[in-house]
Amino acid sequence: EGSASLLCLRLSSLRSTLATRLPPRVLLPNLSRCYGCMVEDRKPFRAESLMSILKEHICHMDRDQLSVHQSELTAFFLTSLDFRAERSQGDLEKAWRVEGGVIDCLIAMVMKLSEVTFRPLFFKLFDWTKSESKERLLTFYRLCDRIAERLKGLFVLFAGNLVKPLADVLRQTNSSKTDELIFDSELSEEKNCLLLQLVLDVLQKIFLYDTQRFLSRERADTLLGPLVDQLENCLGGPQVYQNRVVQHLVPCVGQFSVALADESQWKTLNYQILLKTRHSDSKVRFSSLLMLMELASKLKENYVVLLPETIPFLAELMEDECEEVEQQVQKVIQEMENILGEPLQSYF
Secondary structure, three states: OHHHHHHHHHHHHHHHHHHHHOOHHHHHHHHHHHHHHHHHOOOHHHHHHHHHHHHHHHHHOOHHHHHHHHHHHHHHHHHHOOHHHHHOOOOHHHHHHHHHHHHHHHHHHHOOOOHHHHHHHHHHHHHHOOOOOOHHHHHHHHHHHHHHHHHOHHHHOOHHHHHHHHHHHHHHOOOOOOOOOOOOOOOHHHHHHHHHHHHHHHHHHHHHOOOOOOOOHHHHHHHHHHHHHHHHOOOOOHHHHHHHHHHHHHHHHHHHHHHHOOHHHHHHHHHHHHHHOOOOOHHHHHHHHHHHHHHHHHHHHHHHHHHHHHHHHHHHHOOOOOHHHHHHHHHHHHHHHHHHOOOOHHHO
């Protein structure tokens, strides 16, 4: 065991030496060649070590070196980001691991770019998704989610062009709205679910970090319907649906309401959610109540203007045939009373 840990230390020190001592003109072409060989030999996990060398190398580069080698690095990333599409369509776990290493390196580079140098790179990646390969959508939106997490409000400046494509993905992964989902072959259900989850997370971060009134009326209108319609999307079965609603959809729509910051649009959003509380499936009615509760907790005292419209729907649900829905209505009413600081009895 002692000799194994010593070997690990030596290897780690060697990796660091390679990453920090070799000039980019020597290291980059060799890294690129090695990566190609590993993928050809079907030993992609070994590429993780390569990626850790590359990441450290990029972090060690100064801005001038980076600008000299940026196009070479970009070409490498566009090739290596295709791992999922070209090599791993049937193995989601392997794709996730290898792609994750590549994305880590790319993020290290992105963090060193200025807004001016990041813009063309981002649109090159965006154009890269417009190919025949739908697998690239998974890679791209995973990358967007990670970039948004790091760049925060800066990412929002680039997100305008994503609004329509994101709304399209919401529609094309909604089994209640289309028979032609984005993925329709191997592992299609898992892939559609994963893509949907990534897109909801990207949107949530855009809304969260928006300080510049990103959501114009037009953009809000484009997204509102497809987002609320996700309440009816039972893709993946009951358990997956429930997790998606609680962990991804409800937080996303909550942030959406904050970013709207407009009373007439709050009314539209609230009413569209209320309509879903009349759905024939009790799961959908229950999820709609979770979303209403989130809306109230995000809008706080601003929710008062929406109460007159909301109360008749809640009154209906108090008589719901499904016990869980009935109990949830009581929770929603209690929560609204806490938020607004007044009893709601007078409204019923």
